[in-house]
Amino acid sequence: MVLGGSAWWRRQEAAAIAALKLREALPAAVDSGGVAGLATASAAITLAVCKRPPAGIHPDTYFLAVSGCFFIGVAQLGAAVWASIRRRRRRHAAGMKKLLVYASLCPLAAAVGLSVASLLW
Secondary structure, three states, rough: OOOOOOOOHHHHHHHHHHHHHHHHHHHHHHHHHHHHHHEEEEHHHHHHHHHOOOOOOOOHHHHHHHHHHHHHHHHHHHHHHHHHHHHHHHHHHHHHHHHHHOOOOOHHHHHHHHHHHHHHO
16 A cells, blocks of 8 residues: 555645635635624524514515525625635735625625514514
């Protein structure tokens, strides 16, 4: 059995390198809108599980809005990690990070608005 030349070892080494790159990228993802995406997704999960739809909103519309907020939050978290992993074209990645931060505020506001509406009615 050859330890250094097996295909299994090369796959394991490539997976370890990818995990290290992701670990380095996570602190930068926090700065680039990842926190807002995580907050949006967690607020949507809380609304879907713990709160009933408000009286003035149809339940299907409510759950459609909550699921949309969840999926947008998860997509923003993934995009923040993607933008922080990118090492080439730093200027373009910096512009993308600003765009992600500004784009993450609207779904977060929608999730907060739905939670306030469910608390008031």
